[in-house]
Each structure stands twice: as structure tokens, then as C-alpha cells.
Amino acid sequence: MPALEEAIISEGQLLLEQTAKINATLIELNESQVITMIEKLRQIEKKMSTAFTYFKASMYTNNYQDKEDTNRPVI
Template sequence: MRTLEDAILSETQILTENITKLLDLVTKTNRDDALQLIEKIRLVESKMALVSTFFQTSLYATNCIEEGVVDGQDEDTNRPAFS
């Protein structure tokens, strides 16, 4: 009977050590790697905003050409052209 109790205690001790190692790894990842990932994501976000702006500008210009807007004058309005 003593060997079963020793085996349970031994496995419990191994489990505790593994949980401690896992906690240390998670703590290190949160402290170091997460900050680097956040900085990389911020860089990608700023580039995506720039690409989005260029894309929207391109779509606006394309729509203006297709609708017949020339030099800022639309045929169905009475507003003056912007020069």
C-alpha cells in the first residue's frame, strides 16, 4: 500500500513541477514576446491604414470618371467647380 501512495505523491510532484514550468513560460511570453508582437501589429496597422486610404481614393477617382465628373463639375448640379 505504501508504494501506491508514493507513486501518487511522485506523480503529483511531477505535475506540480510541470505546472510551474508552464507558468514560467506563460509569464515570459506575456512579458517579452507579447510586447514585440504588439509593436509589429501596430506597424502593420499603420501600413494597412495607408493602403486603405489609397484604395478609397482610387475608387473615388474611378467613380468620378465613370459618372462623367470632369474638372470638378458634375453635370447634374449647379455648384461651381473647385479650382
């Protein structure tokens, strides 16, 4: 029985060490890479909002011109 207990304890220690390594890696990723990813996503969001604004403006212009070019009533 003592050999089985020692094996269980050593496996538990190995699991604890691996969990600590994973935790350290996650902390490192959160401190460095997540911040840069958020900044990149913010830049993309700004570009998308600008493109959407231009799209809406062009759609408004097209719709406004269509209404003026025809003699049919606006529905």
C-alpha cells in the same frame, strides 16, 4: 498500499513541477514576446489603413471620372 501512495505523491509532485515550469515559460513569453508582437501588429494595421485610404481615393477618382465621361444619367 504505502508504495501506491508514495507513487501517487511523487507523480503529483512531478506534475506540480512541470506546471510551475510551464507557468514560468508563459510569464516570460508574455513579458517579452507579446509586447513586440503587438507593436508589429500596430505597424501592419497602420500600413493597411493607409493602403485602404489610397484605394478608396482611387476608387472615388475612377467613379467620378466615369460619371463625367458619359452622357448617360447617373443611377
